[in-house]
Amino acid sequence: ATPIALLVGTGRGAQMGVLIKGPEVLETSRGIDTIVLDKTGTVTTGTMTLTGTVRADGVSEDELLTIAGALEDASEHPIAKAIATAARTRLGTLPAVESFQNVEGLGVTGVVDGHAAVIGRASLLQDWAVQLPADLQHAKDSAEADGNTVVLVAWDGQARGLLLVGDEVKPTSADAIRRLRALGLRPVLLTGDNATVARRVAASVGIDEVIAEVLPAEKVDVVARLQAEGRKVAMVGDGVNDAAALAQADLGLAMGTGTDAAIEAADITLVRADLLGAVDAIRLSRRTLTVIK
Numbered sequence: 641a642t643p644i645a646l647l648v649g650t651g652r653g654a655q656m657g658v659l660i661k662g663p664e665v666l667e668t669s670r671g672i673d674t675i676v677l678d679k680t681g682t683v684t685t686g687t688m689t690l691t692g693t694v695r696a697d698g699v700s701e702d703e704l705l706t707i708a709g710a711l712e713d714a715s716e717h718p719i720a721k722a723i724a725t726a727a728r729t730r731l732g733t734l735p736a737v738e739s740f741q742n743v744e745g746l747g748v749t750g751v752v753d754g755h756a757a758v759i760g761r762a763s764l765l766q767d768w769a770v771q772l773p774a775d776l777q778h779a780k781d782s783a784e785a786d787g788n789t790v791v792l793v794a795w796d797g798q799a800r801g802l803l804l805v806g807d808e809v810k811p812t813s814a815d816a817i818r819r820l821r822a823l824g825l826r827p828v829l830l831t832g833d834n835a836t837v838a839r840r841v842a843a844s845v846g847i848d849e850v851i852a853e854v855l856p857a858e859k860v861d862v863v864a865r866l867q868a869e870g871r872k873v874a875m876v877g878d879g880v881n882d883a884a885a886l887a888q889a890d891l892g893l894a895m896g897t898g899t900d901a902a903i904e905a906a907d908i909t910l911v912r913a914d915l916l917g918a919v920d921a922i923r924l925s926r927r928t929l930t931v932i933k
């Protein structure tokens with residue numbers, strides 16, 4: 641039979657906005673020593689905005705935003721939404737897309753106004769044999785050093801410019817990470833974003849262990865690797881790309897604002913959608929386990 645304390649703990653969680661899938665979840669959280677945190681939408685707000693553009697010679701900003709905006713309009717990614725919104729605000733309407741492909745964790749490709757376009761990470765452009773000229777490479781490096789996520793735009797085989805996007809660290813993240821440390825947990829930042837941006841965010845919230853440039857399908861492997869090292873792992877995430885890792889973790893926590901896939905895969909949903917909810921969840925399970933031990 642289920643110990644009454646677990647049921648009471650589950651009920652208390654609900655009052656705090658910590659929705660626990662079943663009483664046994666509190667027991668599985670015994671001995672958690674590591675907490676893996678997704679960056680975008682978990683440590684940061686996930687509400688991306690376009691903060692700037694850089695254009696190759698002969699490319700206008702309207703042209704850059706037309707092609708990138710039209711293509712990203714077909715994607716659900718927070719970066720895509722930021723680009724499409726900025727483009728529509730500036731240009732009114734966007735042209736129809738003739739073909740479209742989402743490349744998970746890398747970007748998008750497709751045809752707009754007769755141009756075959758590739759938009760996303762450097763490795764995606766490399767896959768399409770697009771070279772990044774030295775001036776754009778420089779601009780990319782310095783924008784990343786400033787904490788921007790840089791989206792590369794190419795069409796008809798040539799790099800045409802950069803789109804700089806960013807979001808903000810949630811106001812409660814640093815405090816929550818301090819509290820998680822005080823509970824004896826080692827925080828690890830896990831992200832598909834580039835290492836410079838990831839390290840910057842990590843430093844601003846007090847995390848020193850950073851695993852960046854991880855493809856969506858690889859997040860689960862990172863969690864499994866930490867477990868193989870003998871660590872007992874909680875994971876907090878929000879994205880479709882976090883779902884498998886949330887299921888793999890000893891304790892999976894999804895942001896209430898997250899995708900259905902993340903919420904379904906997780907053991908706990910944090911209604912308040914910030915990391916203080918994770919602190920409450922860990923504290924609650926420890927308190928409950930002390931009572932029943």
Ligand code: ADP
Pocket residue numbers: 678679680712715717719720744745746747748759760761789790791830831832833834854855856879881
């Ligand atoms: P996170 O792990 O931080 O939630 P993702 O795995 O969703 O990030 O994305 C990783 C990276 O892939 C992004 O930082 C971005 O560089 C690139 N990317 C993914 N989707 C898109 C898109 N639709 N347009 C442009 N870039 C994208």
Ligand code: MG
Pocket residue numbers: 678679680681682877878879882
């Ligand atoms: Mg995310």
